[in-house]
Amino acid sequence: MDEWELIAKCQENEPEAFEQLVKPYLAMAYRTAYLIIHDKHLAQDAVQEGLIEAYQHIDRLDKKRGVAFRNWLYRIITFRALNLVRKQKPVVEYEEMIPEEALTPLDNVIQREEQRQIWQAIRSMKAEHRAVIILYYYEGFSVSEIAKITGSFEGTVKSRMHKARKLIAQQLDKGCISSDFLREGAMTHD
The missing domain is CATH 1.10.10.10 (Winged helix-like DNA-binding domain superfamily/Winged helix DNA-binding domain)
Incomplete structure (x- = not known):
């Protein structure tokens, strides 16, 4: 089933279709929110709020307008993350995100x-x-x-x-x- 078929099913209030639609983007959405916010719990909140908003407003997506679901979802998640950053206190400690392997x-x-x-x-x-x-x-x-x-x-x-x-x-x-x-x-x- 392609993305637009899943979107159509979501617009018909089929929650399983929404889960199938967002599943490929969840890890990257969380990573984006985390990199913007620097707080694991707030990043989870941003993604959760973004998913709720996406689910509630999935009817706004229109194939004729040519907006990719991925871009639309990232727009929502990014705005949620930026809103939480504005409310957040100073950022948390640096956590390494560097791979372990190196040449020397x-x-x-x-x-x-x-x-x-x-x-x-x-x-x-x-x-x-x-x-x-x-x-x-x-x-x-x-x-x-x-x-x-x-x-x-x-x-x-x-x-x-x-x-x-x-x-x-x-x-x-x-x-x-x-x-x-x-x-x-x-x-x-x-």
């Missing part, structure tokens, strides 16, 4: 330090800058998809990404680790 012990140390500094820079950003970086680099959305998800213009998304990259580069420069990979266009996939 020295490479491992350098990679971990660089990742820690990048993550600290991302955590210190305003929520709207953090969201575009997470959606782009961690979730693989294009600039145009992020614009739709966040309800912004593409130029605004690009501006926020540029500012976020500069903040990350400044953080890396403070730590004396190369920031070549963050130059404009070095990590683009549009």
Whole structure:
């Protein structure tokens, strides 16, 4: 059964179809919310609230408009996460999200330090800058998809990404680790 058939069944109030529809996106939705919020419980709340909202408003999806369910769901989850960030107190401690394997012990140390500094820079950003970086680099959305998800213009998304990259580069420069990979266009996939 394709996505639009599942959406049609959801619009006919079949909860099993909704479960089948969202299941492929749950892990990534949680990861996105967690990366924006930095709190496991609040990320779960954001996803849960987002799923409830998606279920209640599934009738708004229209095949003629061509909105992908994935983008629509991420828009809802991202807004829920950003709303919770605005209400949240300072962010929690850094938790490593780095794979264990490395080429050499020295490479491992350098990679971990660089990742820690990048993550600290991302955590210190305003929520709207953090969201575009997470959606782009961690979730693989294009600039145009992020614009739709966040309800912004593409130029605004690009501006926020540029500012976020500069903040990350400044953080890396403070730590004396190369920031070549963050130059404009070095990590683009549009």
